[in-house]
Amino acid sequence: MKQEIMDAGCSSFAWETKDHSHLWGRNFDYNTIAQGSGILYVPKGKEFYLQGCSFTHTEKGKATTEHALVGMGSLSMGSTPLIYDGINDAGLSGGELNYRTFAKYEETAKEGTRGVQPMFLLFTALAHCATVDEVMHYLKEEVTIINEKIFGTLAELHWIFSDAKGDTLIVESDATGLNFYKNHSGVLTNSPDYAWHEKNLLNYVTLTPQDTDEVPFTGNPYTACFSGTGMRGVPGDWSSISRFVRLSLLKQHALPGENEEQGVQRMFRCFEEVAFPLGLVRLCGNENNIDEKYIDTSADDNTLDYDYSVYTCITCAESKRYYWTTYDNQMIQYVDLNQLLDYDDYLFFELDQKQPMLEIKPNTAQKITNHQ
Template sequence: MVSRLTRAAVSALLTTSLVALPLADATACTSVLLPAKDGGFVYGRTLEFGLQLQSQLIVVPRGIALTGTGPEGNIGQGGLAWTSKYAATGTNALGLPMILDGVNERGLSGGLFNFPGYADFQTVPPGKGNQSIASFEILTWILTSFATVDEIKAALPGIYVSAVKVKSFGDMVPPIHVSVHDAAGKSLVIEYTDGGKLNMYDNPAHVLTNAPDFPFHLKNLSQYQYVTPNVLPPLKVGTTSLSAASSGDGMNGLPGGFIAPARFVRAFFAQANAPQLATSAETVGLAFHIMNAFDLPPGSIGTSASAGGEGGGVSGYETTEWIAATDMKNLRYYVRTYENPAIQVVDLKKAVQNLKEIKFIPFDSKPAVRDLTP
């Protein structure tokens, strides 16, 4: 099995008991990172939610003034002021001028993932509002400001990330954690927990889902060392040789279901054993095929308005609202939606030419059906 997760890396983060943490999770986002032989990477993820996030494509040019949301909660006012150093594109949510998932012109890529029951953001001291951003703005700040994971790790402790309620999010604080990947293949998970403690974890698995916290997922992953894509030898029972009834017996021990720890394990093994293709452009298609395995059948996960941040505080069921694949080398952001399986793309290099302000591009939600009847 080709694996980028070493036992030493797992052991270094096995600080939390597997059985000690609650499995508070209902929002089923899943992400992977795939390398190509040309040195590029493709980041793929799904976006599931109960509340419809009404995402659009967003393009943010370099060199424009941006302002974070201060602790008073007025969107885009009272917070950290900065100028976008890098252009970025991706998807937004709820009509907000923020990047939920995307890539910048240095190939830095990442997304926000729901983290209910665990996310706990910082209290901004009096007079420090201009050094703060809201939780849902963290990826926007990162992608417009930095080129590498190391730069993020150095800068993030210097700002406050606060709990700001969003009216269109059921008047709740978006409970997120963050996955980021740079063009060199370094991956980082950012989580605020336990009274606003900032946790930054190097991510040797290059995978993220939802709650529990990241150390839990690595602890859980360590239980699956026996999983392999290889054909297993027959089982010997006395003088009788028993072969599996089907191919795929080496992966037979993977966990099923839609809960985040199970998806984390399945995503890791899908990614770790995927063929490495010649170019990142070719790898985009591979990313979509892998993410197909995490596309939720409607009705498979119910949500409740009384369950807080799980599903956005609405009753119903989660759907895979969209799936994205980011070519981090060629700076192309691909997406397909629940309504339209056709792949749509934004080329960041072209999109920012002569762009002077943030641009929103609605998804095409009308699928084209080609009639092949002779």
């Protein structure tokens, strides 16, 4: 594979149902998912490291999980679990998203803190914190995100968290320093920075879900001959900027559901509106030769020439459930963290990529007779 940097997409937002179930979720948009990835349970009391891994023999900053958690990830680093998104036993959820070219980290840990590598930050926060306020304190007072590569790669990331009180937090470390956005929109995509995305929403404040009916034009009334004009003008491509706008409008206007079950189903529908269809976002490689522009991934069976929505996940702070679907399996599956807490070792659930089609048999139909 010619590509050397991670240029994933990803979209995320937090939602609340009418019965005050607090949901958080994300699309994972990339051209692959790391081998060994799946649903990973990490129990309370497990030792790990804030830097390095057992393969490089440079582990630094030993710590112990104070909360059990479950989410999408792997144990490929050996000494420290990798978690891309998840929920812990206090109802704190979170995810890491790509922040390409904008992410900047400290060269060394600030006095009185310990250094943590960007790719380990999400796991570390979920393992130690119960609320977004605790996450803020942890990142301000106890750890410093440091500019340290692992296997020659520096993860360019920013993060979003949501807790059982409904508070949300976005964390960005860039050229302006370490920035926190608490209880803003609760929406996050990718670069540029969150403050830019928030200001860009001013371009769309006049959009309304109201469908067009009869409109006077040049002195004559015109009656709409089609529906779907509500929100007309919403950007429809898959850039980070467009996805942020669409998700913000969906969060503002889409009906969230009466309870957790309905809310989760409707939230998955919302994520479909910003999902990458396979074949529409082709990756670039050598920009100097148009004939070799696209990445050659023929040697990697799990990597494609296109970014697509590999999986979508949703968590609920009250039930502690982690729900997910994949690109090839739209059946909603979930694990319940409460049912895992008695286990004192790691548990791993395969990421099922196949969905059987369900045939409806004739004998299940209702017979209709004497129909006029």
